[in-house]
Amino acid sequence: MTTTTTRAATGPRGSTRPATPSGKQFVTFEQANRRLKWALLAPALGFVGLMIAFPLVFTINLSLTDAFGAVNAGSSYVGLQNFTDALTDTRRFWPAVGRTVTFTLGAVVLETVLGLALAMLMRKAFRGMEIVRTILMVPLLATPVAIGILWMLILDPTNGIANHLLGFVGIPPQEFLGSVSQSLPTLMLIDVWQWTPMMTVLLLAGLTTLPEEPEEAARVDGANAWQRFVHIILPMLRTTILTALVLRGVDALKTFDLIYATKGPGGGSDFEAETLNVYAYGLTFDYQEYGLASAVLVLFTLFIVAIVVVLRRRTERSAS
């Protein structure tokens, strides 16, 4: 049996598209298939594109208006006034920037150090390792709001168990989340408690992929454990650490639910835990100042993008 493919007649102007006797063009099967693929994908692609682009464009547009009360109410364009207002606001905006940076740096650095230490401990198999790993993962499974409420109960200055336990070792009762000065450090420690396991998992995954020979060679050359860690393991793990820092850092910058659940609107009575996210939320839902809130969010987005770009460049340089 012979099967031959008849080539369709060439269309007008030298086109290779098949033409019907009436002159109407039709596409080949492959071309049709290629178009149909895009046609079928178009709604999903359009939806995803809109979901990313629309809020961004909408927020930028809103940030240039004096929108107040409702976004669908009448508003006027005010140029960059909202950005000027935000950037010259030393009472709420800049302190919020400072707290955002402090919270993120403090929490992520601690999480990285502790995560690396735990990953090193769990690098070699030991008895009961599976149980330890499971227990370590528990904080990751709970929602930040549930964790916030749990820690509020533990740290309640009057009824909480934390002060009860501190009393056993002679430490006077602490206000923890009720104190202006202790709130942010307490929130950082709660964040460390919840997210250190994730850093452990990421870094452990990196550690297991490292070749054993360099470390073995250093051991033979007489390097002690600390020297092997600093001069062999850390440089080889650099890319993994930077990737973990990017992932956790961006997440920590955006922390909202934990702070809102424990400190309420404004991040507390003296705005002591008000980060940029909490500030923008307050401007939107407590003050209904949509124009200013959008400007703060645009600035916050630019801030995050800048950090991600810097960290990514360092990661790429490190990888190369």
Place this chain on the structure above:
Amino acid sequence: MTQAIRPRRALELSRRSFGVLAAASVLAACSRGPQTASPNAPLRVLAINHVWTQAISRYLPELEERIGRRVTMRMLTADQLTSSFNVKLNASATDIDVMTIRPLQDQMMFARNGWIADLTDRVEDDADYRWTDFQDAPRERSITAGAAVSVPVVTERPALYYRKDLLEDFGGAPATLDDMLDIALELQRRSEGFYGFVGRGQRSGAVTQWSSFLYSFGGDFTVDGRSGIGSPEAVAAYRYYGRLLHDAGPPGATNMSLEQAMPIFAQGKAAMYVDADAIYSNFLDNSISTVTDTVGFAPFPAGQAGSVPHNIPSWSLAVNEFSLLRDDSWEFVRWASSPEMVARLQSEGIPGARQSVWDDPATLASFPADLAEAMRVNAANGVGHDRPEVMQVGRARDIVGRPLVSGIVGEDVASVAADADAEFNDFLVRDNRQQEF
């Protein structure tokens, strides 16, 4: 055998039909559908998680039978509710029909935004509804820019909750604010494992309860359209409340709202507590309270200007302007705030806003006798607002609450109050401009 393979006709797709298909997909995705409610569509109520909502939901079958439509009720906390309204009504959502709103917090802004329907004709033209039967203060707070846009269903006053066993030595509940401070300080000095006083201390959250202290010292948030929080009376009220919590209150008071302060009293860790009378049942519930047998209720103590607590509509019903079921929504509001239903709910311990119901002693029978008396006295002396009456209530509360926090942490109140006074005056100018709608 020779077999020609031709492009399949089913896949033949011209440029034009490709474009039509893509455009149709986009249009189908963006189309809004018909803007009339289906006969089977339920009436949707987005409500506060409150004893009123739980009580009314038990009677819903009565209304469903009357309007021939299912009623669904979704309950959220106050903050979640406000956020939901902001998100949904900004998008002109039609999936809410009836809303529970805080008239003193949300109403002016919602009315300005055109989110809540004008009910003036409905409440005034219905003789059986008896609009004038509602108490003056709650009824007046239902009106914004001359239109009745909500109907009050729950009213609230402050109550002085106290431990009868601890205050026995002092002759029972204090009648004046001076006595209350003296007793609280004395009990605190004795250090017997409880605090002399507990109350809200959060910057914004404490403002509503502090308002009764402010009025009883002779002050108000605004005087003749200008800030009143720098007045000597207001400064005295800031100092008094700050000292009460700083010297006789629990640690961490500035992080305390209702959710933190109430359990301290319920667990027997405080001798006195001033908060909304609507929460009294928490102290009579054996599963969460250790003071069920010792809790007493008293009217708000008198200050230099007498006992002047707030008496406010804490929750009201409104109809979503974008609802496709406006008539049925009004039927819900009418039914839920009818004299019969208010009497029924008040008999179950939920204070309403109808004077005829308050005049009927039978409706107060379910309250403890001393609480019923405290509510009656506070209602008679009450002022109809517990926060600044402005458009941007959230920002106003943050400004007004700043000296309050300074007092609680033991800082100098006068200078902070002067600074807040100037800020509040600037705010009032901007807010008045926004009110021109």
